[in-house]
Amino acid sequence: MRNSAIPLLGILAATLASSSVVLAQHAPPPPGWPLCPRCQGPQDRAEARAKSKVEGHPFDPHDLSGVWGNNGMELDVKNVPPFTAWGYEQYQATRSEESPLGIPLSNSKDPMMRCDPLGYPRLFAYNYGFEFLQVPDRVIQFFEWGHNWRTIWTDGRKLPENPPEPRWLGYAVGHWEGDTFIVESNGYDDRSWLTEDRRDRRWGFPHSDQLWVEEKYRRISYDTLEATLTIIDPKVFKKPWTTTGKIRMSVGTELGEYLCVPSDNDLFNQQYVIPAAGGKQ
Amino acid sequence: MITQRTFSIAAMTAFALSIIFGGFVFGHHSQAGFETPDKAISMKGTVVEFRWRNPHILVFWDVKDDGTGKVVRWVGELGSTATASASGLTKDSLKQGDEIAVTAIPSRAGTPQAIISKLIKDGTVLVGRAPTAVE
Numbered sequence: 116m117r118n119s120a121i122p123l124l125g126i127l128a129a130t131l132a133s134s135s136v137v138l139a140q141h142a143p144p145p146p147g148w149p150l151c152p153r154c155q156g157p158q159d160r161a162e163a164r165a166k167s168k169v170e171g172h173p174f175d176p177h178d179l180s181g182v183w184g185n186n187g188m189e190l191d192v193k194n195v196p197p198f199t200a201w202g203y204e205q206y207q208a209t210r211s212e213e214s215p216l217g218i219p220l221s222n223s224k225d226p227m228m229r230c231d232p233l234g235y236p237r238l239f240a241y242n243y244g245f246e247f248l249q250v251p252d253r254v255i256q257f258f259e260w261g262h263n264w265r266t267i268w269t270d271g272r273k274l275p276e277n278p279p280e281p282r283w284l285g286y287a288v289g290h291w292e293g294d295t296f297i298v299e300s301n302g303y304d305d306r307s308w309l310t311e312d313r314r315d316r317r318w319g320f321p322h323s324d325q326l327w328v329e330e331k332y333r334r335i336s337y338d339t340l341e342a343t344l345t346i347i348d349p350k351v352f353k354k355p356w357t358t359t360g361k362i363r364m365s366v367g368t369e370l371g372e373y374l375c376v377p378s379d380n381d382l383f384n385q386q387y388v389i390p391a392a393g394g395k396q
Numbered sequence: 397m398i399t400q401r402t403f404s405i406a407a408m409t410a411f412a413l414s415i416i417f418g419g420f421v422f423g424h425h426s427q428a429g430f431e432t433p434d435k436a437i438s439m440k441g442t443v444v445e446f447r448w449r450n451p452h453i454l455v456f457w458d459v460k461d462d463g464t465g466k467v468v469r470w471v472g473e474l475g476s477t478a479t480a481s482a483s484g485l486t487k488d489s490l491k492q493g494d495e496i497a498v499t500a501i502p503s504r505a506g507t508p509q510a511i512i513s514k515l516i517k518d519g520t521v522l523v524g525r526a527p528t529a530v531e
Contacts, residue, residue: 142486153478211426218504219428228425243478316426371478379449387454387471392429393505 151259151371152185152244163367164338172337176294179247179254179332182365183340187241187260190310190344191358195320202351205321209308216393221384222316226307228384230375233261234283234307235300236328239344241310243373244365254289254296259370267298278302281324298330309346309356323350338364425451430501430511437510438499444469446490450476453485455512457496472500472512474523489522 144150150159164170198206211219227233233241243259252270257263265284274288281304289298303326308319327347335341339361346356389395441457453474460467474480477487490496496517500510515523 142481142484150482151478153476154481156482156484159482211428214429214505216505219426221425221429225425317428373450373476373478375451376449380451383449383451383454387452387473387509388425388429390471390507391503391505391509393503393507 149367149369151373152182152365152368153259154371155185155365155368160366167366169338169364169366174334174337176334177291177296178249179296179334179340180249182244182246182368182370184242184362185244185365185368187243188239188342188344188358188360188362189313190236190240190320190346190356192310192312192314194356196352196354196356199349199351199353202321202323202348205323205351206318209312209319209321211317214389214392214394218392219317220392220394221388222311222319225311225319227311227375228380228388230377230380232263232283232307234304235265235285235287236330236344236346237308237310238263238265238284239330244368244370246370257370259373260375262372262374274299274301281305283307285326285328294333296332298328298332300328300330301326303328321351322346322348325350335361338366340364427511429505430503433501433513436499436501436513438497439470440495440497441470443490443492443494443496445492446487448477448487452476453480455490455496455498455515457498468508470498470500470508470510472498472510472515474512483523485522490517 144154155163209224211221211225212223213219222228238245238258238260241260245259246257248255248257252268254267254269256265256267258265263284265287267287267289269289272288274286278286278301280302282302283304283306285300286302287298287300289296291297303322303324305322305324305326307322309322310320312318312320325348329345329347331341331343333341340363341359342362343357343359345358346352439459441459443455443457445454445456447454447456453476455472455474457470457472458467459470474485475483494517496515498510498512498516499514500512502508502510512523514521
């Protein structure tokens with residue numbers, strides 16, 4: 116089967132490349148209006164990078180400004196730390212509901228499916244691209260998903276020991292150690308998920324109000340951020356959970372507007388997700 | 397008329413198309429309620445609505461069974477408006493009354509909801525997503 120498929124794929128690719136297919140590239144945006152990070156196709160991306168002369172471009176390691184990524188950095192689900200007993204209970208409670216036919220109703224317990232705020236650090240894991248904007252006393256991080264932002268204060272203030280009100284995106288402070296920008300945050304609203312469990316998308320990873328997040332960002336080239344995110348939540352996990360990776364600059368883009376619109380989302384669930392599982396509309 | 401059959405050629409066609417165009421990213425919801433790509437089906441129909449909205453674009457189309465005359469309304473899913481536009485689709489790519497040929501991965505429940513892996517209008521491939529790329 117595999118042997119016969121290879122020449123067939125070659126024939127198909129050659130045929131299609133010379134046929135009436137016209138959608139290899141994005142429709143031209145209005146003049147002066149860059150594409151959003153996820154609106155760039157591979158060719159758009161290559162052209163933008165060439166135009167900006169990204170390779171070998173000089174950079175200031177203390178300047179993080181710009182649009183980064185186009186999806187988010189998924190948490191390291193291959194190295195999830197062991198749950199506490201309470202944490203495992205919370206994890207099990209995230210399991211998707213099933214239709215009368217026994218078919219999962221998508222990830223029905225996912226707050227995202229109701230257009231609840233993703234919160235942080237889920238917006239680290241899933242954001243459609245983000246932008247850092249640095250001003251003297253703070254770094255503002257804008258996220259395309261939800262058209263949302265958080266403020267990372269760099270004016271020397273400390274995190275509140277007993278945050279007065281839980282926040283979906285927490286309380287965040289930042290400082291530089293050499294060329295590494297370190298962000299610490301707490302005070303999170305425990306209704307958000309850390310991320311969905313992409314090993315089997317019927318579950319999500321919960322957190323408690325004790326969640327503490329530490330992030331490290333180091334710009335190692337003009338278009339590359341090295342990022343490390345550590346989740347410390349002793350009520351849910353027996354050990355810290357660390358994710359490390361690189362985030363590429365989305366050259367030639369600007370953030371678009373991805374809003375989770377409850378009425379659109381309800382219609383999508385009612386007309387598509389629920390009936391697909393054999394549930395009633 | 398629906399030509400429902402398990403297929404390998406169509407899946408490979410979609411795969412080949414994905415090499416050329418890239419694929420949509422389905423990040424918003426689980427695909428647990430849908431069949432595996434090898435159970436994709438092909439059909440021809442008439443567009444009723446092209447809903448260019450998030451979280452995911454939906455295409456509604458009617459398929460008439462030539463034998464019985466019965467009409468079934470299908471609902472097919474594409475990516476978000478951003479990822480779809482990256483592949484060249486626009487809000488004007490389809491309109492009511494367009495005749496289309498669709499290859500899609502149907503729901504496990506046997507209902508007329510499906511993930512669109514390939515869509516052709518007037519001989520032009522508008523969508524050629526790899527079924528294996530479902531996230």
